[in-house]
Amino acid sequence: MVSILTTQLLTITLSSKKPTNSPPRHFNKSQQLNIRFSFSLNSTNRNRTVPNSRPLLPALIHSSSISTQQQQQQQQQQTETKPNPLSFRDICQPHVPDHILHRVEEVGYVVPTDVQREALPILFDGHDCILHAQTGSGKTLTYLLLILSLVNPQRSTLQALIVVPTRELGMQVTKVARMLAGKPELEQKSYTVMALLDGGMLRRHKSWLKAEPPKIVVATIGCLCQMLERNVFKLESMRVLVIDEVDFMFNSSKQVSSVRKLLTSYSSCNNRQTVFASASIPQHNRFVYDCIQQKWTKRDVVHVHFNPVKPMPSCLVHKHVVCGKERKHQILLSLLQSDAPESAIIFVNEQSEKSKKAGNAPSTTLLIDFLKTSYEGSLEILLLEEDMNFNSRAASLLEIREGGGYLLVSTEIAARGIDLPETTHIYNFDVPRTAVNYIHRAGRTGRKPFSDDKCTVTNVVISEELFVLKRHENELMFNCEEIFL
Numbered sequence: 180m181v182s183i184l185t186t187q188l189l190t191i192t193l194s195s196k197k198p199t200n201s202p203p204r205h206f207n208k209s210q211q212l213n214i215r216f217s218f219s220l221n222s223t224n225r226n227r228t229v230p231n232s233r234p235l236l237p238a239l240i241h242s243s244s245i246s247t248q249q250q251q252q253q254q255q256q257q258t259e260t261k262p263n264p265l266s267f268r269d270i271c272q273p274h275v276p277d278h279i280l281h282r283v284e285e286v287g288y289v290v291p292t293d294v295q296r297e298a299l300p301i302l303f304d305g306h307d308c309i310l311h312a313q314t315g316s317g318k319t320l321t322y323l324l325l326i327l328s329l330v331n332p333q334r335s336t337l338q339a340l341i342v343v344p345t346r347e348l349g350m351q352v353t354k355v356a357r358m359l360a361g362k363p364e365l366e367q368k369s370y371t372v373m374a375l376l377d378g379g380m381l382r383r384h385k386s387w388l389k390a391e392p393p394k395i396v397v398a399t400i401g402c403l404c405q406m407l408e409r410n411v412f413k414l415e416s417m418r419v420l421v422i423d424e425v426d427f428m429f430n431s432s433k434q435v436s437s438v439r440k441l442l443t444s445y446s447s448c449n450n451r452q453t454v455f456a457s458a459s460i461p462q463h464n465r466f467v468y469d470c471i472q473q474k475w476t477k478r479d480v481v482h483v484h485f486n487p488v489k490p491m492p493s494c495l496v497h498k499h500v501v502c503g504k505e506r507k508h509q510i511l512l513s514l515l516q517s518d519a520p521e522s523a524i525i526f527v528n529e530q531s532e533k534s535k536k537a538g539n540a541p542s543t544t545l546l547i548d549f550l551k552t553s554y555e556g557s558l559e560i561l562l563l564e565e566d567m568n569f570n571s572r573a574a575s576l577l578e579i580r581e582g583g584g585y586l587l588v589s590t591e592i593a594a595r596g597i598d599l600p601e602t603t604h605i606y607n608f609d610v611p612r613t614a615v616n617y618i619h620r621a622g623r624t625g626r627k628p629f630s631d632d633k634c635t636v637t638n639v640v641i642s643e644e645l646f647v648l649k650r651h652e653n654e655l656m657f658n659c660e661e662i663f664l
């Protein structure tokens with residue numbers, strides 16, 4: 180019963196920006212919700228907004244009792260006496276083995292991002308965590324370092340599982356995990372990482388799993404459930420479960436019931452740690468509450484929430500062009516000519532069922548055909564969409580990653596988690612249907628954490644849909660400048 184729970188709910192709301200004079204409405208609202216949750220969930224600690232087992236980053240916890248002026252003064256003092264930034268080594272020792280830290284540095288990760296700096300100590304402390312931070316803020320490395328701190332390569336059992344929504348994201352996470360794990364020294368056992376993804380060869384994976392279980396598995400939920408149903412591996416020995424792009428998984432009618440089932444099974448494991456990650460968690464207070472109620476996380480789960488007021492990176496510049504439907508292709512072409520992107524992703528909305536039934540060609544096909552005949556620049560034109568077979572999807576991504584500039588035409592499939600840091604421009608050929616989609620599409624650019632470069636998101640809008648863009652602007656609190664061609 181809710182009234183007898185002594186749950187400790189900790190929400191850390193962090194902003195990398197100095198607070199403004201009048202805190203935005205959204206932020207206050209989120210604070211109020213946190214207070215209400217503490218009241219209803221914590222009968223013994225009624226007056227504590229941020230009940231916690233030990234004081235975590237006290238200056239950064241936004242408490243309702245600190246005035247904005249005080250916050251500004253505190254922040255100014257911190258800036259004035261700011262020591263050298265902490266390195267990964269400072270934060271990760273002694274949790275992460277030395278050879279992994281060496282690898283992290285070799286790959287080029289020296290200074291942690293904000294989310295890494297704040298979340299890693301919490302994770303190393305054994306807390307379950309909801310990593311809720313902007314796109315490109317380094318959530319992947321955060322949870323991978325936790326995993327590499329906990330997995331014991333000497334034990335021949337599955338110890339960590341990362342669940343992702345798409346094959347493409349799974350391949351990317353697997354690559355980073357393998358890169359960090361490195362090759363084992365002679366005589367040493369390795370941190371084997373298996374990708375168990377849609378479109379893979381399940382039979383081969385099954386034999387591998389039986390012969391020598393990998394320590395870390397990156398999986399899409401469909402494949403994972405098949406393996407669990409066939410008892411090919413068990414969850415008992417697991418130390419960490421990560422659900423990446425968690426809001427997407429919970430919002431997907433195809434995936435949600437399997438994810439819930441997995442979380443429920445995992446909740447009975449001893450010695451477990453759970454991490455949820457995403458740049459967007461709508462109704463996050465409700466989500467945290469559900470996690471605790473359903474026992475998907477422990478009671479002292481920490482919601483690390485970065486930049487709640489500014490859900491998109493500040494290096495993004497947003498623009499829009501209003502035009503008639505029949506001029507959209509031509510407008511896009513003019514934009515490509517004037518912007519001369521190094522590489523770009525052009526997002527197109529998925530074809531509606533009605534349009535499919537009417538036998539219309541998908542917008543992606545029409546756009547690709549148009550670009551192939553009209554675009555005279557040097558960028559390679561590529562397509563990535565759900566309806567393609569897995570081999571063609573892999574081929575597109577491979578071509579992108581092999582270097583050279585690209586113009587990738589894609590539906591929502593490329594919007595989640597895909598990390599292509601060389602993308603300088605995003606074009607929304609169709610306005611995203613939801614604000615959440617806007618966040619993730621826009622977040623495919625501006626993915627170099629310590630770079631000052633500005634990246635552009637341009638929306639091609641027909642006048643009837645301008646209100647949708649305005650709605651996203653209000654909800655996400657950004658300014659989208661109108662340009663005229």
Ligand SMILES: Nc1ncnc2c1ncn2[C@@H]1O[C@H](COP(=O)(O)OP(=O)(O)OP(=O)(O)O)[C@@H](O)[C@H]1O
Nearest residue numbers: 288290291292314315316317318319320458596598
């Ligand atoms: N500490 C760091 N120093 C330099 N680069 C980093 C660091 N951490 C992450 N990166 C790089 O930043 C980029 C974005 O990281 P990552 O993919 O983890 O972001 P994310 O928060 O998971 O984004 P999304 O929400 O879009 O999935 C990657 O190219 C990654 O290699």
